[in-house]
Amino acid sequence: MAASMVFRPRNYSAEEKSHSLTRLRANDHPLSTSSSSSHLQVAVVDHGKKDFFDPLRSLDDNGAVSGEALQEVEISSSPGLSSEASVQNSAKEWTSFSRILMQKFPVSKMISVSSMSNAIIKGGKIYEKASTSTHLEELEDPQKFAEEGVKVITRHEYVSRLHELRDEIIRAWRASDRVTTLKLSIKVARLLMDTSVLQFYPTLFVLAMDIMDTVGNMVWERIKWKAEFAEDGNKLYSLPENFEASDICSDAKETCYNWFCKIGAIRELLPRIYLELAILPCWRFLLDRPEDSLQRLVMMTRGLADPLASAYCRLYMAHCMLKLPSCDKGYLVRCVNDIKSLLSWVMLRKEAADGNIIDNKRLLVSLMEPTIEFIMKCIFKDVSQKQVGNILVELELGRNAMELFGNFPCVSIVLHHLLKELPIEVVSSSAVGILHVIECSNDYSFDQCLNYRLLGFRLCETKSRTDILNAVADIVIQVVTQYDSLDEYLKVVEAFLDIILQNQMDNHLNATLEGISKRASSKGTTEDELGSLQSVMVKLLCHCENLEDIFALEHFLEILDVMYGSSRSTVNVHILNMATRSARICDPTTIQLLFEISQALHDDIDFLNVKDEDNQPARLISRFVCMVDYGTEMERHLTFLVECRGAFGSIRGLNETLIHSSNCLAVKALKNGSKNLSFVKSCIAFCEVTLPSISSHTRQLNLYLETAEVALLGGLVSHSDGLINSALGSLQNLDLMDGSLMQADVDGMLSSIQKLCGFLVLVPGNPEVGVTHFAKNILALFNSQSWMKPKMRTKIFSAIISLTATLSQNKLPYHGKVLGNDHLFFGDLSYSHELTLLAKCVLQNLVDAIQQEPSSAVRGRLALEACNCIATSFILTQEISSIYTRLLETAKSCSVPAQLLSVALARKEK
Template structure:
């Protein structure tokens, strides 16, 4: 048995394809264009990839964490008038005001009462905390009902009305609908009223739809079912027959005879579209109903009645739409609110609190009506609305006029077109300044103004004047929370217009208030938003350092807000390339420490922990101290101590240490002690990596570095550690996906390729590592028959390579002698390789014969034949193995198999030689 001699140089030349220099890069565009990347030689020998050429023009944007008008009551994305918006609006009402669990029963609620549902309230200890007015309901004898029972009863009433209608009992349907409408007169439990409104108006809408369909049917069909006409969508009153008009008029007469004002208005609104059967301009009817609501004494009931007017008017055709009645509604609500706001100066605290509760309940009605006023079909009226609010009028003209209420101003400001807001920014600011009432937090209106201005371009002089005034107002706030709410909205405007002095004033104001009071959780959210905007605006970390008080404020932050800012700082610092400045390195190290300290180290697989960990690892990897190698290694030592909870970082540290060692070797100076320090650092760090597969990869990488530096003894120790790591695979890793096994197979092949460079150890034997690998292959449960075949073939190829007079490749010849020189002409060396190969060859054939799958066995046999023919002369000792494997392959595979045919030719070629 003898190894086949190989001349690797001539084999490489004979198998290499002919090469010719290319005039253009193969990845470049076929013709010059704007996308063509001009390659500029800066004296560097680094590979230039044209696909990276466009990266220079790509800005990495940060997440936009701008507060989307937190004072908004309804999400605008869900608000589309009229149908979808009304549905989502009703859901919002029921979700927002769902606090009351018990509801009082008044005389007007007799339709709700059933036997067993209502009980006498015998003591003050029964659910008083769930009632709106504890003092009132403390009296014995007041009847209460649970909200759940109340809602269920309303659903039953709706079904009863529907059943009566289907049975042609219109009188019963109307009578029950009137009783439901009467419920809206009861506002004794304030928090329940919005829910009551939603349920009652659902009944009203159903009744209105049934009446509409009834009259429409009379207009289109006669009593005997014959078709009279088919009404178009835009029909007129003249198209309606007399019978249908009489029926329609009868319904309005019945509703007009209802004694109570509120039920009469609601039911006429429910059938409001039916006026189209009688008149061509039903908007006049709407105006009348708006005036009638002024007769409703209860402010909450009157506000929600106006809300229902706005909803029902949306059902009219667009050509009849006119917003004058809505302006009247808003002005009437403004007059109502003015009475409550006088409680600010009242000594009656209960009245003041009740007023605030009423304003909160009335806010959704204001918002919906304002949205109806300023919708897409009525944008042309927006300038007129400004006049209604007092914007554009001279201050002398406003004297004696009713000031705008803050909560109404807020919702108009939220809905007005952004261009209109920007062009009238100063006037709106003055209006906010005059609206000093507690219906809405004034600082939120200043805040909203800033966000609206930033939506469109404005003249610099207008912006500058507004920002000056806003900072002046904000400086009067003593609390950090109010100060931040206002200035946060203007940060983007200040940065875009380069108002550096105003930015410094804001930072000074933050420091002053934070030092006095500290930073609360709600303030951290605003502060986080401001810092993220600053980081998004500036390109370099050096520019951030020049900002007044930036680091000082950052040190005062804590919690998730501090972590978010830290992550953006790391992202900003590491996306620009290598980090060289020691001051910036130290700052980022402290930022990373702060981020590391709040990580959940018990669950590092969590997404919330993975991103910060990746950023810290990237920062460590990007640090570069240049020629100060010792300082860089000391930095890696600090990182290992400070960030021990991040497993991925340990890999980064080993890669960085090995890179430092290679860099030291390339300097041309004697850095032997430093290289040893780097290798030692890697040796100590690798065992702390939890994954055996990753450990193995790191050991092999460090072996390469050690061999490059001529540290043979270190490489021997690292190889032993790598083998030990392989032996621990079964105990530490649950094996395993096929891709994992393939990865380990690749690493073991890499280990064999490294052994070509490693000098054999005469004391332990030159095949010491290979014998350990053979033992491992036989003992590990994760090694499949297919994997074992490949590994045995790899060992045979390695033994054949080591037997050559000249190895296929060498390490540093000045520091490490290859086996071809170390054991040149030594017969025991060659004999040891042959002895190992003989046992390996037998194991290989036995393993293949035990494979149960015929196709797999045939493929494995062919792979082994190619390996044997490449490694050995086909002597009488080897030929039986080859013949047996070829027979196995032929019996397991089709005779037309291309792999089989090429292997037969390959083996025949060497057999003839």
């Protein structure tokens, strides 16, 4: 039997030498600049694209890209918008503003209506005052609705009635019933006199303004049609975009004048103003300077007694002004000054006995705020630097255009929106003056801290002079020191922190962090304060380059300790991200701090329900564990790994990292000498305990093999044998048929088995269980799995045959630190006999597995691979030659290319 199967002797050193390519030293690196003119340089084909840039092309002497490689692209400035485009843009802004306005002030389901809302009362379903408290609970002021005669209507019915009125107006217009159109429009405008339910007023305003704009557009189109068409419908003239009053025929002018006369005859002031504003652009048909009519309208609005109705009327005026070709900004400034007067009156009004008067005032101010915001945007839209000074003087914030922002008080909420819209150049150059105005403008219309905060953010928009920033920071730090509230303190500090960090104001930074720590520690933190704290901490982390600089900051860790929840987790992620940028983490104190931070992050996140691709915290913690290095204190490092295993049990994949780290520690100890063998055993024991928790069978197998290699490197043969047995045992109950493994996992497991066969070349055979013990276990394991495909069986059987052939050599191709089988069993006939018997058995299994492959193409390819394995492993005796020929016939019958068959035949002849 032995004579019929003989292993081919191999001289691995001679084979390596004969197959190695001759090596020549290169004079230049292929990507270096000195080789750019060499004939070896690869030509870049850019197909004539002048802007093509190849990063591997050579650089010039200054390191700049050559002119041929990169062209400078000129960006032309976009032309200014035409007046028509500007109007369309303004319309879009108004639509967006209106939508936000309605969302900002939600209202209850039931709304009270007064006698002024007769258009709604007559058309809608009215509910008398409920006897129960059901409806009263939905009203904003139950005390008010306790009065007799008050009626309520649902919000939905109110809105529906307004839509009905709009449809009625359009129907009347299309029926040429101009009188009805005007009457219905007056009714809609009259609704805006009713401010009984404050929070509903913005919604009412938006809906009513939509109707006003619709009426204005219809009147405009009607007069424009009269100017361009004859009574019979023939077009006479096309008005240019910038037409003048002289271009309009007398009939169109008469119609236009008639509309203004009808509106001027309206008795109530508010409806009269609104309707004239709705047709404000129609003054263009009568006047070359239609904006001249605005002076009268601005004065008329001063006759409106209700501050809320008056403010929103001015808001609509600003909207209508944008429809004119040009407009003096002074009219808008007067609107703001008038609103300032209204706000001052509201805030100075004496309190009644009702204790809710302050809250009602604050609500009224908040409802008036959008009017200030929009008008301020209009004022500073496309304004020149020279105009800004004049505007500020008109807003009573300076003596002249050169002396701005002195000690001039301003209503706080007006100042806020002014500061938001000012050009950044003005803010930067006048920052100290603005601070004085903020200090003088301290009223409850707006939190003063928010104005300081806004100034800080505006100053971050550009590079300001250092002396100005230092002066501003000095003043602001003195101001916030007086704040007891952590929320107010953080709002200001967060805005100025970038300025403090970028200008290295260390004294202010220390004072700021001390102030945060003091207030947070004494009173705790709310959700809003946590958001600001998170922003402050992240800014500190982004500014500092090294983690040691962060931990060295006074009060940083104290502030971190008072944080919790998602804000704390976000800061912890940033800290770990910063820590893991370096190569190693060696300082024990830093390691302990990062371990505690990682543990807090782990406890705050449910890692089991987070997808791996989205699990940045888990990746950072694993990265941190990998980077820890205790140097010569290897026992402390192993203890650290044990602590990590207990602390981070929910993180998938971390145990793999721990096993890798433990094996690296063991190898590091072995390099320092055999005296650390007991420590190596501890590392291996750690791995053996941790390995069963690995869920992936393929990864578990690889880690078992990795640990077995480390054990063998340390001469721990029995440990290595046990780990190999455990590796095979982990696959004993594996069932691929349940669909738990993808094809990639199957391929990975096959690769691991082939790797195991390669590793077994180093493992000394055990005479007590047989030198082929592990190879037989592999064979038995995969022979017992009925689900295994022939392709995989063939590759495993080929790997076992190659293993037996290698072990039969008088000199193995590679050795470990322990004696190999070529030394232990040299000349032992029983050893060679055992290998031959195993090889014969496996060879028969190999041939059978190939014949079982259902795919003809795959079967032919497997037959050729088996021929290659046989040719390199055995001398072609008669028995082997018969098997070889049979496999070749199989390959040929499966239509394997003739070229591949000829190669296989050549191997047989050798």
